[in-house]
Amino acid sequence: MTEVLDVLSKYFGEEVARKLLDVLKIEKLYPTQEAAIKSGVLDGESIVLAAPTASGKTLIAVLAALRHLVSGGKALYLAPLRALAAEKYQEFREVFSPLGYKVALSTGDYDSSDPELGKYDVIITTNEKADSLLRHKAPWFSSISLVVADEIHVVGLEKRGAVLEMLLTRIRSSFPNVQLLGLSATVRNLEEIASWLGAKPVRVDWRPVKLREGVYYDGAIYFHDGGVKEVEPREGALVDLVLDTLEEGGQALVFSPTRRAAVSDARRVSAAARKFLSEREHRLLAAAAARILQSHSDKVSEELANLVKSGVAFHHAGLSSTSRSIVEQLFRERVLKVVVATPTLSAGVNLPAKRVVITDYRRYNVELGYHERISVMEYKQMAGRAGRPKYDLEGEAVLIARTAREVEFLMKEYVAASPERIFSQLGSEQVLRSQVLSLVATEDSIKDEKSLKSVFSRTLFSAQFSPLAAEAAVEKVTRWLLSTGFLERTGARIRATAVGKRVAELYIDPMTAHMGLEFFKSKKRCSTLSYLFLLASTPDMTTVSVRKEDIDKLEELLQSRGEELPSPPEDEVEYEWYLSRLKTALLLEDWINEVREDVIVERYDVGPGDIYSLTQTAEWVAYSLSQVAEVAGFPEHSANLSILSKRIKHGVREELLELVSLRGIGRVRARSLFNHGFKSLYDLVTASERDLARVPGIGPSLARAIKAQLQGGAEAGEEREVLEEASGQSQLDEYLYPH
Amino acid sequence: MVRLVFPEAREWRYIIEGLAAIVEEASFVATPEGLKLRALDPGRVAMVDLFMPPTVFEEYKVEAEAKIGVSFDDLVDVMKRAKSGDKLVMEVSGNRLTVTLAGKAERRFRLPLLDIAGQELPTPRLNFTVAAKMLSDTFRDALKDAELVAESVRLKAEDENLLMIARSDKGEVETRFSLSEGSLMEIDVKEPAEAIYGIDFLDKIVSKAYRVSDIVSLRFATNMPLELTFDVAGGGTLKYLLAPRVE
Numbered sequence: 006m007t008e009v010l011d012v013l014s015k016y017f018g019e020e021v022a023r024k025l026l027d028v029l030k031i032e033k034l035y036p037t038q039e040a041a042i043k044s045g046v047l048d049g050e051s052i053v054l055a056a057p058t059a060s061g062k063t064l065i066a067v068l069a070a071l072r073h074l075v076s077g078g079k080a081l082y083l084a085p086l087r088a089l090a091a092e093k094y095q096e097f098r099e100v101f102s103p104l105g106y107k108v109a110l111s112t113g114d115y116d117s118s119d120p121e122l123g124k125y126d127v128i129i130t131t132n133e134k135a136d137s138l139l140r141h142k143a144p145w146f147s148s149i150s151l152v153v154a155d156e157i158h159v160v161g162l163e164k165r166g167a168v169l170e171m172l173l174t175r176i177r178s179s180f181p182n183v184q185l186l187g188l189s190a191t192v193r194n195l196e197e198i199a200s201w202l203g204a205k206p207v208r209v210d211w212r213p214v215k216l217r218e219g220v221y222y223d224g225a226i227y228f229h230d231g232g233v234k235e236v237e238p239r240e241g242a243l244v245d246l247v248l249d250t251l252e253e254g255g256q257a258l259v260f261s262p263t264r265r266a267a268v269s270d271a272r273r274v275s276a277a278a279r280k281f282l283s284e285r286e287h288r289l290l291a292a293a294a295a296r297i298l299q300s301h302s303d304k305v306s307e308e309l310a311n312l313v314k315s316g317v318a319f320h321h322a323g324l325s326s327t328s329r330s331i332v333e334q335l336f337r338e339r340v341l342k343v344v345v346a347t348p349t350l351s352a353g354v355n356l357p358a359k360r361v362v363i364t365d366y367r368r369y370n371v372e373l374g375y376h377e378r379i380s381v382m383e384y385k386q387m388a389g390r391a392g393r394p395k396y397d398l399e400g401e402a403v404l405i406a407r408t409a410r411e412v413e414f415l416m417k418e419y420v421a422a423s424p425e426r427i428f429s430q431l432g433s434e435q436v437l438r439s440q441v442l443s444l445v446a447t448e449d450s451i452k453d454e455k456s457l458k459s460v461f462s463r464t465l466f467s468a469q470f471s472p473l474a475a476e477a478a479v480e481k482v483t484r485w486l487l488s489t490g491f492l493e494r495t496g497a498r499i500r501a502t503a504v505g506k507r508v509a510e511l512y513i514d515p516m517t518a519h520m521g522l523e524f525f526k527s528k529k530r531c532s533t534l535s536y537l538f539l540l541a542s543t544p545d546m547t548t549v550s551v552r553k554e555d556i557d558k559l560e561e562l563l564q565s566r567g568e569e570l571p572s573p574p575e576d577e578v579e580y581e582w583y584l585s586r587l588k589t590a591l592l593l594e595d596w597i598n599e600v601r602e603d604v605i606v607e608r609y610d611v612g613p614g615d616i617y618s619l620t621q622t623a624e625w626v627a628y629s630l631s632q633v634a635e636v637a638g639f640p641e642h643s644a645n646l647s648i649l650s651k652r653i654k655h656g657v658r659e660e661l662l663e664l665v666s667l668r669g670i671g672r673v674r675a676r677s678l679f680n681h682g683f684k685s686l687y688d689l690v691t692a693s694e695r696d697l698a699r700v701p702g703i704g705p706s707l708a709r710a711i712k713a714q715l716q717g718g719a720e721a722g723e724e725r726e727v728l729e730e731a732s733g734q735s736q737l738d739e740y741l742y743p744h
Numbered sequence: 745m746v747r748l749v750f751p752e753a754r755e756w757r758y759i760i761e762g763l764a765a766i767v768e769e770a771s772f773v774a775t776p777e778g779l780k781l782r783a784l785d786p787g788r789v790a791m792v793d794l795f796m797p798p799t800v801f802e803e804y805k806v807e808a809e810a811k812i813g814v815s816f817d818d819l820v821d822v823m824k825r826a827k828s829g830d831k832l833v834m835e836v837s838g839n840r841l842t843v844t845l846a847g848k849a850e851r852r853f854r855l856p857l858l859d860i861a862g863q864e865l866p867t868p869r870l871n872f873t874v875a876a877k878m879l880s881d882t883f884r885d886a887l888k889d890a891e892l893v894a895e896s897v898r899l900k901a902e903d904e905n906l907l908m909i910a911r912s913d914k915g916e917v918e919t920r921f922s923l924s925e926g927s928l929m930e931i932d933v934k935e936p937a938e939a940i941y942g943i944d945f946l947d948k949i950v951s952k953a954y955r956v957s958d959i960v961s962l963r964f965a966t967n968m969p970l971e972l973t974f975d976v977a978g979g980g981t982l983k984y985l986l987a988p989r990v991e
């Protein structure tokens with residue numbers, strides 16, 4: 006204790022250091038933390054730290070941030086995913102609030118500069134949101150003195166990697182005095198990444214719990230350290246491996262290649278897992294299942310609720326956010342025994358378990374439609390989840406081999422392999438055209454191709470693939486932006502046009518805007534479905550995949566409503582894309598025509614989480630295109646798309662838009678009010694609270710809240726939520742549902 | 745068709761107020777075996793469970809099981825109009841509930857029936873280790889004392905004693921109930937137990953239900969819900985279950 010106190014006192018003074026230890030509840034520093042401090046992270050040195058998960062990287066960020074705060078600076082924390090940003094926000098708030106500093110989380114709306122963020126000391130955000138804030142020239146950006154880039158190895162990921170690369174490049178060139186702290190998983194070319202950022206590379210291989218990696222084949226795990234562990238053969242590799250762990254009192258985290266496999270694997274282990282539940286756990290799980298069903302009643306949530314009662318859950322992007330957080334919390338509390346996840350979880354959430362089982366070294370690529378090998382880095386990320394600090398003495402990561410030959414292959418290609426080099430993804434045209442436009446539109450120092458190229462010369466791309474390659478790519482994209490009218494040239498000077506400026510601010514792919522403009526030019530009026538098809542065709546949207554059984558129905562629809570759509574392409578592959586866009590457009594059409602969520606889940610074979618993310622993206626693309634239409638002089642299209650974006654946001658017909666603007670009124674309640682004669686805010690103002698309370702789904706307290714809102718009253722509902730969270734009050738569900 | 749006649753409307757008022765302490769809207773279920781209502785409060789912290797057998801009614805006519813969904817705000821307002829000596833008649837037909845207060849004059853109130861969705865709640869099966877009985881007033885007074893300093897109370901049972909402890913930076917209040925001093929009428933401690941409950945809920949419940957019965961029966965166990973039972977004169981029970989707070 007005295008040792009940590011000494012170290013911290015040196016940087017923060019004894020009084021603050023004592024307070025800090027009180028809040029942090031730590032007794033000694035981890036080797037990772039010692040190494041980072043030794044490298045000067047608290048003396049203003051920029052570093053990139055590569056270390057395993059759970060090795061205490063967050064604390065380093067906390068200390069570095071505090072170092073800036075005590076001398077009047079500000080910290081910006083970049084996370085690659087919203088879920089991670091939210092998790093860090095919690096952690097930072099717990100430390101900084103007692104010390105009197107303010108922490109903000111900003112992940113939403115890409116069309117705003119959020120000036121109020123300037124009032125906060127630590128700003129936590131996603132890479133994308135930070136990029137959009139930079140484009141909106143957020144005034145407080147210049148007062149940032151520390152930038153923490155979490156999971157900096159995502160620089161090597163397609164699309165999202167390039168956003169982070171440009172963001173860091175721009176921060177470095179616009180604010181050269183900012184201290185940079187990069188946190189990374191283990192990567193091979195750490196030195197290269199660090200030198201690109203002008204930072205010191207720090208590599209630490211220490212883990213809080215020992216990790217043993219191995220391959221399972223035919224009744225035994227062959228560990229890389231030479232050890233062999235027999236696993237009693239009972240019901241097949243996966244169930245046996247899970248049972249073996251549960252018998253030792255551990256939990257298992259299983260990775261399956263697809264959502265479907267995750268669900269069926271979860272089902273397979275559920276019978277075995279059930280036996281390991283105590284009475285209390287049965288009760289808690291039954292209550293959790295009830296909570297899941299209360300929030301959503303579709304097929305996916307029902308299946309999940311059913312499995313949860315047996316102590317097993319699946320976890321993938323199709324889950325509703327409520328379900329996801331229930332599953333994560335129960336696993337952390339050790340009540341859930343097994344979670345079967347798709348590999349996306351390995352990047353997203355920190356859910357350590359005694360044993361990690363990887364059922365397949367391949368993963369299904371939805372966009373390309375085939376199985377691809379996972380990278381060594383991904384494998385290491387999954388394997389790194391093995392071993393829970395405080396609960397397990399050591400963690401085990403096990404790959405399942407199907408043949409004797411595969412044992413050797415997996416051992417060599419994954420277990421014994423070191424992670425790949427990280428390569429810049431800035432070569433992708435989609436990212437480049439967006440970044441070039443944004444630079445020209447928002448950076449005053451960029452006036453011509455030369456200054457543009459000089460920014461790109463500071464990228465990782467330029468360092469890895471030669472400055473010439475970077476220049477050539479920039480030239481090509483600039484030509485396209487000039488020809489589409491987002492940029493204009495007078496002599497050597499390049500400038501963004503009015504439309505181009507707006508596109509950059511809106512944070513959409515210029516190609517999306519281009520497609521919109523072509524559409525507006527060719528059509529004077531068009532149906533809702535044609536707009537929805539347009540949205541589904543843009544590169545900013547994701548689409549739902551088409552099953553064999555969908556094809557007949559989609560083609561029938563093409564017969565009857567074909568005139569609302571562009572004619573289908575001849576090429577077979579193109580045609581498949583066309584159908585998946587059509588399916589996506591139809592899903593959105595059902596959504597805004599108030600088709601029930603559980604029906605959509607069934608009809609389109611998606612999860613509630615997919616509906617949420619699809620509609621969120623579609624709302625944003627529709628909003629952006631309505632803005633583009635306005636600037637480019639298509640007022641009618643602009644008005645239609647603006648209404649459409651609101652309908653997508655709330656999932657309602659146009660007649661309900663007024664009602665859903667109220668807090669607490671979603672698509673279902675709005676419809677109920679409307680059908681009972683309350684069709685507008687005016688109707689609600691003149692109605693009595695008592696009449697409102699009688700409408701099914703409203704009730705007295707909501708009726709009161711509606712009236713209060715209409716009178717501009719207090720936000721009573723939100724306050725109540727906060728209070729309940731704080732009290733430690735348990736809910737009866739936990740005790741009501743016997744197993 | 746449902747037709748229920750209850751001899752003393754004032755008594756019903758207290759029962760309705762006791763229900764309204766927990767729920768805003770809920771359905772009575774009228775069956776040939778009796779009238780029931782089981783519902784959770786919106787925050788799912790407390791449950792109320794009412795059972796009134798046909799024998800407590802002067803007339804009990806239920807041809808087929810019927811759900812009677814009501815807003816308790818409305819019903820409480822109506823019941824407040826009951827005068828001493830009034831008889832209560834409840835009738836359901838179509839989608840209306842007619843409440844008649846019959847005294848010197850006959851006053852008839854018509855309320856719309858609410859269609860309240862929601863799953864049926866199971867009968868809780870809990871293993872309580874402590875059971876005690878005392879005057880409702882004694883319990884109510886102790887709560888009022890505790891309220892001065894804290895938002896929650898710790899109930900603790902050991903030997904033949906029941907303790908109610910409230911603690912905060914404002915101070916500490918401890919009430920001891922025992923057989924020897926007469927503050928307890930009965931106590932049975934199978935295993936010592938201790939649990940914490942929110943005062944707001946306890947107070948809401950007890951401040952209404954003490955008028956239903958002079959005596960309250962308590963049952964609880966360590967970190968388990970607290971059950972409070974008030975017996976209705978002539979048969980019938982008004983029961984509450986309150987989830988504990990966890991530390």
